Amino acid sequence: MFCAIGPDALRINEGRAVIIDGARRRISVHPSPETLETPRAATAARKERQVATRKTAGETCCMADGTRLPVxxxxxxxxxxxxxxxxxxxxxxxxxxxxxxxxxxxxxxxxxxxxxxxxxxxxxxxxxxxxxxxxxxxxxxxxxxxxxxxxxxxxxxxxxxxxxxxxxxxxxxxxxxxxxxxxxxxxxxxxxxxxxxxxxxxxxxxxxxxxxxxxxxxxxxxxxx
Missing domain, CATH: 3.20.20.60 (Phosphoenolpyruvate-binding domains)
Structure with a gap:
């Protein structure tokens, strides 16, 4: 969730492309093709992690010391x-x-x-x-x-x-x-x-x-x- 992004956000014209980077607390307006490559690569990597994680979703969840955790x-x-x-x-x-x-x-x-x-x-x-x-x-x-x-x-x-x-x-x-x-x-x-x-x-x-x-x-x- 983005909060307190400032009044400049109100000056962004409707229809403009915007990248919201919550991890870096940054907003890019009308990004260049080069700028778009980073979030696109991050999105692709996140999807790959989600696919890999789902394959183990049915396994028992335990802490390092063996303590069982319900999901x-x-x-x-x-x-x-x-x-x-x-x-x-x-x-x-x-x-x-x-x-x-x-x-x-x-x-x-x-x-x-x-x-x-x-x-x-x-x-x-x-x-x-x-x-x-x-x-x-x-x-x-x-x-x-x-x-x-x-x-x-x-x-x-x-x-x-x-x-x-x-x-x-x-x-x-x-x-x-x-x-x-x-x-x-x-x-x-x-x-x-x-x-x-x-x-x-x-x-x-x-x-x-x-x-x-x-x-x-x-x-x-x-x-x-």
Missing amino acids: NTNVGASQDTVLGKAVGAEGSGLLRTAFAFIERMQAPTRAGQPGACQAVLQGLGSPARLTLRTLGIGGDKPFPYLRQPNEENPILGPRGIRVCQKYPEILRPRYRASLKVKPISSLRVMLRVGTEVTDLKWANEIFEEKNGEAGHHRCTYRSAS
Whole structure:
């Protein structure tokens, strides 16, 4: 991502060829054929490395001392697992649940949510793990069907678990759906944007409530750090 490139960028005419070199923090406008050779060669070399790397994507990932490292992929829907598996993913490092909510005028039906989680797990294959992140509602992710106050700077306003406390009817079905994933031992849940210990305790109490209703054993908790 390029930031603070200065006002000179506004004087570049539309249609002009531009080379953006992020590694060297340099922008070349209307480069000569000779100047183009360097980025073209770098692009070709990068593609060759990608091809070579993909050939070993399915191999076990270990540190120099032999410590095994899981390779996971972040997904927003079941179709994302295809690309993840192609590059060696063993599970879901993060299932972004907000996408199922944010582009709708009404909340997703309770019946449809478990199937979405199960489809992701099936796409990853056994014995994959599924890490479900709770809703990042608020800030830059407003839900059309919830009345949320306008924020001068939404990113600094209430988000995630803090907003869910105002709308528990959103979180409870989400928890209930996640607890229907089979096998349940594959499931992990990540709580998003809690600022106080009380926020996390509130979310955990609801999860334990739904976990008990589903007849599962008590959950284990750990810090993301």
